[in-house]
Amino acid sequence: xxxxxxxxxxxxxxxMRRRSRMLVALLAIAIGAxxxxxxxxxxxxxxxxxxxxxxxxxxxxxxxxxxxxFTKEDMDAGLAIVASADLVGxxxxxxxxxxxxxxxxxxxxxxxxxxxxxxxxWLIEGEWPAGSGEIxxxxxxxxxxxxxxGSTVTLSFTPEADxxxxxSENAGADDEVVLxxxxxxxxxxxxxxxxxxxxxxxxxxxxxxxxxxxAEEIDLAEVSISTSGDGLNAYMExxxxxxxxxxxxxxxxxxxxxxxxxSKLQALVLLVTVVVLALTMICVATTxxxxxxxxxxxxxxxxxxxxxxxxIIQEFMGEGMxxxxxxxxxxxxxxxxxxxxxxxxxxxxxITLRPVLVPVTIIVSIVITGVACLLPIKSATKVDxxxxxxxx
Amino acid sequence: xxxxxLKNVYKIYGDLHALDDxxxxxxxxxxxxxxxxxxxxxxxxxxxxxxxxKPSKGEVLLDGVNIAAESxxxxxxxxxxxxxxxxxxxxxxxxxxxxxNVMLAQYYHSIPDEKEALExxxxxxxxxxxxxxxxxxxxxxxxxxxxxxxxINHPEIILADEPTGNLDDANEEIVVELFxxxxxxxxxxxxxxxxxxxxxxxxxxxxxxxxxxxxxTVNENFxxxxxFH
Numbered sequence: 016x017x018x019x020x021x022x023x024x025x026x027x028x029x030x031m032r033r034r035s036r037m038l039v040a041l042l043a044i045a046i047g048a049x050x051x052x053x054x055x056x057x058x059x060x061x062x063x064x065x066x067x068x069x070x071x072x073x074x075x076x077x078x079x080x081x082x083x084x085f086t087k088e089d090m091d092a093g094l095a096i097v098a099s100a101d102l103v104g105x106x107x108x109x110x111x112x113x114x115x116x117x118x119x120x121x122x123x124x125x126x127x128x129x130x131x132x133x134x135x136x137w138l139i140e141g142e143w144p145a146g147s148g149e150i151x152x153x154x155x156x157x158x159x160x161x162x163x164x165g166s167t168v169t170l171s172f173t174p175e176a177d178x179x180x181x182x183s184e185n186a187g188a189d190d191e192v193v194l195x196x197x198x199x200x201x202x203x204x205x206x207x208x209x210x211x212x213x214x215x216x217x218x219x220x221x222x223x224x225x226x227x228x229x230a231e232e233i234d235l236a237e238v239s240i241s242t243s244g245d246g247l248n249a250y251m252e253x254x255x256x257x258x259x260x261x262x263x264x265x266x267x268x269x270x271x272x273x274x275x276x277x278s279k280l281q282a283l284v285l286l287v288t289v290v291v292l293a294l295t296m297i298c299v300a301t302t303x304x305x306x307x308x309x310x311x312x313x314x315x316x317x318x319x320x321x322x323x324x325x326x327i328i329q330e331f332m333g334e335g336m337x338x339x340x341x342x343x344x345x346x347x348x349x350x351x352x353x354x355x356x357x358x359x360x361x362x363x364x365x366i367t368l369r370p371v372l373v374p375v376t377i378i379v380s381i382v383i384t385g386v387a388c389l390l391p392i393k394s395a396t397k398v399d400x401x402x403x404x405x406x407x
Numbered sequence: 408x409x410x411x412x413l414k415n416v417y418k419i420y421g422d423l424h425a426l427d428d429x430x431x432x433x434x435x436x437x438x439x440x441x442x443x444x445x446x447x448x449x450x451x452x453x454x455x456x457x458x459x460x461k462p463s464k465g466e467v468l469l470d471g472v473n474i475a476a477e478s479x480x481x482x483x484x485x486x487x488x489x490x491x492x493x494x495x496x497x498x499x500x501x502x503x504x505x506x507x508n509v510m511l512a513q514y515y516h517s518i519p520d521e522k523e524a525l526e527x528x529x530x531x532x533x534x535x536x537x538x539x540x541x542x543x544x545x546x547x548x549x550x551x552x553x554x555x556x557x558x559i560n561h562p563e564i565i566l567a568d569e570p571t572g573n574l575d576d577a578n579e580e581i582v583v584e585l586f587x588x589x590x591x592x593x594x595x596x597x598x599x600x601x602x603x604x605x606x607x608x609x610x611x612x613x614x615x616x617x618x619x620x621x622x623x624t625v626n627e628n629f630x631x632x633x634x635f636h
Binding site: 017018020021022024025028029032033312313316317318319320321322323326399400401 | 454457459460480483484486487488492498499500501502503507510511512513514515516518519540556
């Protein structure tokens with residue numbers, strides 16, 4: 016048998032045959048590793064979880080035309096830069112002044128399905144428009160014009176006269192009348208946001224294009240991206256560089272508060288993690304001190320039959336690190352369960368296992384246990400075999 | 408040259424002279440018993456000979472080396488290589504089996520060899536108890552495991568401190584019989600005891616009193632067998 020084999024036989028025998036004693040130490044390490052692994056998982060998952068929560072408060076990036084107007088094609092080119100996993104949604108908007116009951120109202124042509132993703136906070140009374148000929152009316156507009164859900168309303172738009180043709184026709188007929196374009200819509204729902212959105216009517220983009228006779232152009236696109244801070248800035252810069260027709264900018268009130276909350280939350284989790292690590296070390300050191308005190312006679316015996324200080328250190332450190340390893344394995348599994356529990360109960364979503372955290376938890380657990388064992392083991396080498404074997 | 412020689416050895420604790428100018432020679436292959444009442448200095452002498460303590464003054468020559476002048480690290484090496492220790496309280500590692508306890512001495516000395524450890528246990532009549540933990544062994548059996556552990560590295564001296572102090576007559580006889588066999592094989596034995604019957608089995612006996620050797624007797628009728636009175 017090699018010395019190494021005997022070494023492992025000794026330390027495993029110490030752990031296996033003194034189970035009740037070592038269980039306390041193992042429990043301390045496993046609990047520490049569980050909380051460590053769980054908190055680190057949460058630490059890394061918080062941006063994603065909170066990002067998803069923040070997306071309920073609206074888009075965090077706005078695309079506008081770099082010069083004049085831009086098209087849906089330009090918008091799609093910009094969105095192609097954002098990783099599909101990060102892109103929550105993007106909604107094009109085009110604004111035109113229309114008339115309802117001869118009163119000028121701002122109409123926004125948009126994609127209703129996309130709005131649901133970028134503005135999930137919109138409160139709708141009635142239903143979302145499902146297709147052509149259906150509109151959503153802001154609550155202020157509905158009140159002012161006495162529009163009821165289910166009623167039909169006519170939107171009028173006065174197209175601009177062809178300047179070239181108009182100029183020649185008007186030369187001979189100054190009072191020529193430009194006819195309004197008119198389309199009837201059914202009011203499907205009213206919109207309540209508490210904001211300026213209540214002053215608009217929202218109609219399907221295709222209907223607005225038909226009403227105005229101008230296709231493809233959009234004024235603005237709201238983009239919701241589930242990332243924050245540097246990641247979001249990077250996307251913005253890449254869009255601005257790679258799609259010249261589009262100017263991307265961040266919605267500062269959303270992104271700034273998001274970054275602040277995230278950094279504070281992460282700092283809190285980090286602080287708790289450090290405190291847990293310190294507590295684990297104290298707990299393991301206390302347990303190992305008790306183990307060493309309890310085994311003074313055995314240490315004395317080992318020294319009496321020829322163990323050097325280095326051998327004693329190796330053996331106790333080996334036991335400690337083996338405990339650390341087993342505790343780390345238990346902790347990485349339980350830590351994921353802990354993180355999953357927190358995620359489900361706090362963020363109402365599940366998390367995915369980060370495989371790299373398993374070896375990291377085990378290694379950190381071994382290192383922490385090793386460091387915590389240093390002082391007790393050092394005291395073990397000071398045991399005087401003659402005194403101990405005499406029972407003093 | 409004697410295997411062990413104590414020259415004017417003193418061990419002083421404050422005003423107490425635990426050993427007071429002790430001179431003693433032990434020849435290779437000799438079986439020596441050290442007797443004396445409590446506080447006579449037996450344990451102090453045992454610790455010094457066993458390289459677990461150093462004298463305050465004097466020389467302790469083991470195989471020609473003055474162990475009184477050696478560092479703690481060297482004393483550990485000398486103890487590991489040259490001395491086999493047997494204790495009154497047995498002192499086995501309670502979570503290691505009998506054979507593992509014997510292999511522990513091999514582990515610190517050189518290379519653990521389970522076969523050789525089993526043979527050592529067979530010599531002390533415990534081949535069938537090799538896989539038992541100390542808690543599953545009787546006192547006599549535990550002490551025999553200690554004997555096997557002490558002799559496994561073929562030490563120059565086997566130093567036994569009250570080896571039969573916790574044993575009944577039957578087990579005492581077994582242990583003494585083991586010493587006799589070791590002596591026959593040429594092992595040097597130093598047995599510290601307060602039991603006259605055990606001391607009388609040795610070739611020579613010294614009596615310590617107040618830290619001094621007060622009496623030295625050579626056993627003219629040495630047989631190595633214990634005679635109960």
